[in-house]
Amino acid sequence: MPRTPDDSPCPAxxxxxxxxxxxxxxxxxxxxxxxxxxxxxxxVARSDRFTVAICTCRRSRTYPWxxxxxxxRERTTPPPEDRNP
Structure with a gap:
């Protein structure tokens, strides 16, 4: 099989x-x-990005991405205290 100078297969x-x-x-x-x-x-959905994240849970609003x-979803701060006595 023909190879390129960097020893990878030639796409041609x-x-x-x-x-x-x-x-x-x-x-x-x-x-x-x-x-x-x-x-x-x-x-067909196409992405030209360097790395693409494909959804596998089907929860994505931008499926298949x-x-x-x-x-x-977890709260990072505690809920506000109840201010009513």
Missing amino acids: YGVRPARRVSVDPQGPVLIEGPVDIVLDDGT CDTSHRR
């Missing part, structure tokens, strides 16, 4: 470099972009 011969995918059980799937995502209805809806 139909060999595409592998994409790195990171799977986090508590979060999204991270994929080195750009990516095309084919949805259930056949439409992750908007961190999978995170538990």
Whole structure:
């Protein structure tokens, strides 16, 4: 197979470099972009970002892209005290 000067497969011969995918059980799937995502209805969502976060919980309002809806919402400050006697 022909190779480029940096010893990677030459894309001109139909060999595409592998994409790195990171799977986090508590979060999204991270994929080195750009990516095309084919949805259930056949439409294609495209992102040209360097790294793309793909939603796996389906809670995202921007599905298929992750908007961190999978995170538990916890209060960082205590609730205000009841000021009524």
